[in-house]
Amino acid sequence: MTPTERPEPGIGNRAQTLTQPMFHRVLDARPETVRDTLQDVRARFRAEVSDDTLGRLELVLAEVMNNVAEHAPLSEGRGARLPVIHLCIVRYASGLACALTDDGVSLPDECLLPRSLPPMIPEDLPEGGFGWFLIQDLTQSLCYYREESRNYLAFSVPFGQSETAPN
Numbered sequence: 001m002t003p004t005e006r007p008e009p010g011i012g013n014r015a016q017t018l019t020q021p022m023f024h025r026v027l028d029a030r031p032e033t034v035r036d037t038l039q040d041v042r043a044r045f046r047a048e049v050s051d052d053t054l055g056r057l058e059l060v061l062a063e064v065m066n067n068v069a070e071h072a073p074l075s076e077g078r079g080a081r082l083p084v085i086h087l088c089i090v091r092y093a094s095g096l097a098c099a100l101t102d103d104g105v106s107l108p109d110e111c112l113l114p115r116s117l118p119p120m121i122p123e124d125l126p127e128g129g130f131g132w133f134l135i136q137d138l139t140q141s142l143c144y145y146r147e148e149s150r151n152y153l154a155f156s157v158p159f160g161q162s163e164t165a166p167n
Helices: 031-045 051-071 131-138
Strands: 023-028 084-092 095-102 140-147 150-158
Touching: 023 031, 031 051, 031 084, 051 084, 051 095, 051 131, 051 150
Parallel strands: none
Antiparallel strands: 023 084, 084 095, 095 150, 140 150
16 A cells, blocks of 8 residues: 555544655754754655745754753763654644654753743844744644653644645
């Protein structure tokens, strides 16, 4: 069966759904591997997803994975190790569903509070602090929880108005 074929009617009690191949990577939380993974995501979805949707997805994934790389190293000094990120992306009828897990430090509670942009004073713009605003603004169904030593983050990036469901 091809990735977009529907199962035969009457086979089991399963709903007729379209299936798509899953993009999956396991990577060390380093800027170089994050960059390589983003290139792989673009290569995987560029033929079937608009540049607008891919750009929004890349921006969100770059913010999330680089935050893990920057803020979640495990211990310091000689015994330090990088967190490992697991990334899964699946295309569905109205967008791309993403799930990331990592074994870094816990996400601070304030990251998930509703965000708004800081006042835009050109001579006093902050250098950072826009990441979680962008993540919240560009995604739907954003969900985070921590279980034991793992962080779980899931969200969807909706298609633009001009995109349609897969055939």
